[in-house]
Amino acid sequence: MSTSLEELRKRLDTIDESVLRLLAERQDIIRQVAETKRKTGVPVYVAGREQEKTDRFREQAAQLGISPDWAEDFLRMMMSASRANQSEATFPSATPEPKTWLIVGGEGGMGRLYAELIRKSGHQVRTLDRNDWLKARALTEGADVVLVTVPINLTGDVITRIARFMSPEQLLCDFTSIKAEYVNLMLQAHDGPVVGLHPMHGPDVRQVSRQLMVVCEGRQPEAAEWLIRQFELWGMRIKRADADMHDRAMHLVQGLRHFVALLHASFMNRLDLRPEDMLDYSSPIYRAELMMTGRIFAQDARLYADIVFSDAERIRMLTDFLGHHTALAEMVRTGDKERFIREFETATDFFGAFGAQALKESGYLINRLADRFG
Numbered sequence: 001m002s003t004s005l006e007e008l009r010k011r012l013d014t015i016d017e018s019v020l021r022l023l024a025e026r027q028d029i030i031r032q033v034a035e036t037k038r039k040t041g042v043p044v045y046v047a048g049r050e051q052e053k054t055d056r057f058r059e060q061a062a063q064l065g066i067s068p069d070w071a072e073d074f075l076r077m078m079m080s081a082s083r084a085n086q087s088e089a090t091f092p093s094a095t096p097e098p099k100t101w102l103i104v105g106g107e108g109g110m111g112r113l114y115a116e117l118i119r120k121s122g123h124q125v126r127t128l129d130r131n132d133w134l135k136a137r138a139l140t141e142g143a144d145v146v147l148v149t150v151p152i153n154l155t156g157d158v159i160t161r162i163a164r165f166m167s168p169e170q171l172l173c174d175f176t177s178i179k180a181e182y183v184n185l186m187l188q189a190h191d192g193p194v195v196g197l198h199p200m201h202g203p204d205v206r207q208v209s210r211q212l213m214v215v216c217e218g219r220q221p222e223a224a225e226w227l228i229r230q231f232e233l234w235g236m237r238i239k240r241a242d243a244d245m246h247d248r249a250m251h252l253v254q255g256l257r258h259f260v261a262l263l264h265a266s267f268m269n270r271l272d273l274r275p276e277d278m279l280d281y282s283s284p285i286y287r288a289e290l291m292m293t294g295r296i297f298a299q300d301a302r303l304y305a306d307i308v309f310s311d312a313e314r315i316r317m318l319t320d321f322l323g324h325h326t327a328l329a330e331m332v333r334t335g336d337k338e339r340f341i342r343e344f345e346t347a348t349d350f351f352g353a354f355g356a357q358a359l360k361e362s363g364y365l366i367n368r369l370a371d372r373f374g
């Protein structure tokens with residue numbers, strides 16, 4: 001007689017519980033790993049080790065008749081969880097003696113997030129927020145590094161104000177998403193070492209490991225090396241970038257993306273097609289797109305306005321985009337299908353091999369979305 005479904009389900013429950021117990025055992029070992037890393041100064045994220053493990057796991061999975069892609073997802077989730085665990089307690093310090101950081105904008109989301117990371121690495125943190133300017137001189141005195149992380153429309157003023165209290169041995173840096181203009185301003189306002197930083201994530205991340213920190217050289221780069229090492233110890237990936245190139249890319253990443261999200265949402269409103277209704281008819285890829293648009297409207301309008309209007313070059317590019325849009329709209333209005341095909345093929349050539357990569361990565365994204373919320 002064949003085994004009943006009930007019996008099979010019981011066996012599955014037993015296996016799943018064993019998996020959970022093994023995961024708990026893994027988590028215990030990760031706590032010891034974190035402690036060892038803290039003593040020996042090894043970063044939370046070790047790219048080489050993760051790659052090596054992934055390659056081996058995929059091979060082992062294939063030998064056992066398990067899909068290597070699925071096995072890789074599972075392993076990556078475990079490693080992400082262990083990096084999150086390692087980010088809960090303390091971090092190694094990049095310097096033998098603690099450093100004193102002054103975070104200007106310490107009550108904002110990014111200020112709070114980084115203050116916690118800095119404290120967990122054994123350094124001292126002072127914060128200055130909008131009501132503390134009377135104490136600014138005292139707070140700046142003796143700080144090793146001053147980090148400006150305030151909304152972009154205030155960054156220029158704040159840099160000028162705080163730099164007045166700084167002496168030439170102190171390091172000045174900022175987190176603003178426009179780099180060339182503010183690195184130049186910091187160089188003018190301060191005689192000592194300067195570095196422009198842009199963490200490429202928001203304040204809502206669970207951990208900064210594997211997140212990208214863009215670093216734009218200002219003055220005396222050797223004075224900022226310990227700081228960059230500290231980011232690496234938190235597990236961050238570092239991208240040393242030219243400020244102009246960073247800004248040009250950012251006009252698309254921030255300016256254009258936020259603007260297109262507004263176009264999309266306000267057009268839906270005009271058509272009276274609400275997101276809830278659209279979800280009933282969404283393909284997985286449209287659902288992903290609607291989520292990317294929708295997440296922006298769960299946040300502060302003024303913050304986005306400041307980002308979109310933060311820079312004259314960005315505004316010029318958005319205006320050019322609208323001109324480009326009109327030219328392509330004309331092609332649709334006149335029914336010029338041949339031109340559409342030519343434009344499409346030109347874009348295909350321009351994207352080159354990235355097209356295949358995008359298909360694979362977006363496929364991954366929508367499958368995970370469907371698994372979880374689908």
Ligand SMILES: O=C(O)C(=O)C[C@]1(C(=O)O)C=C[C@@H](O)C=C1
Nearest residue numbers: 033044045046049050078079082
């Ligand atoms: O091997 C380490 O260094 C670990 O911290 C463990 C581990 C893992 O979970 O296997 C986690 C994070 C690292 O990026 C690599 C691997």
